[in-house]
Amino acid sequence: MLSFSQNMKQAIVNDLQTLVDQGILKGVIVDDFTKLNPLDRTWQGYPSALVIPSTAGPSEYYDVGTNLRTYTWYVMVVTTPDNLPQSDPTYLEGLVDSVLGVFDQDVTMQGSAVGGVDPAVLEPPGPISSNSITYVVFYVTLKAKTLVPAAVKS
Numbered sequence: 001m002l003s004f005s006q007n008m009k010q011a012i013v014n015d016l017q018t019l020v021d022q023g024i025l026k027g028v029i030v031d032d033f034t035k036l037n038p039l040d041r042t043w044q045g046y047p048s049a050l051v052i053p054s055t056a057g058p059s060e061y062y063d064v065g066t067n068l069r070t071y072t073w074y075v076m077v078v079t080t081p082d083n084l085p086q087s088d089p090t091y092l093e094g095l096v097d098s099v100l101g102v103f104d105q106d107v108t109m110q111g112s113a114v115g116g117v118d119p120a121v122l123e124p125p126g127p128i129s130s131n132s133i134t135y136v137v138f139y140v141t142l143k144a145k146t147l148v149p150a151a152v153k154s
Contacts, residue, residue: 004071007112015110105138121141
């Protein structure tokens with residue numbers, strides 16, 4: 001049986017995979033923090049998404065038997081300037097909307113976030129240079145809440 005955060009991560013990957021299936025993304029990678037730099041990897045193509053492990057907190061008692069815990073997830077979407085179509089000056093905005101939209105359509109992360117998911121927040125896109133390659137990157141932040149067992153002891 002998967003943990004709360006493992007179920008959420010799988011839901012995020014599944015949601016992003018729908019964008020791969022639609023041809024919007026070329027791949028989805030799950031980061032495991034084995035790279036010093038998250039851009040230091042072989043990408044399946046551009047644009048691609050990288051799902052970064054979550055942070056947990058805050059947690060607050062929901063009732064005497066459960067906590068409402070918040071997990072914060074970051075999804076980095078990566079492309080290169082060469083992969084931005086010259087004929088479509090709004091391509092990046094369309095990509096952003098597609099990624100945000102897939103999360104907007106899954107408000108409980110496939111049932112793993114029964115407390116709901118705060119609307120996706122976009123960190124501004126911009127260029128990042130790594131290993132002499134310039135990338136165009138943006139981050140999506142998701143805050144997902146779920147109920148986890150807890151107990152008040154007397």
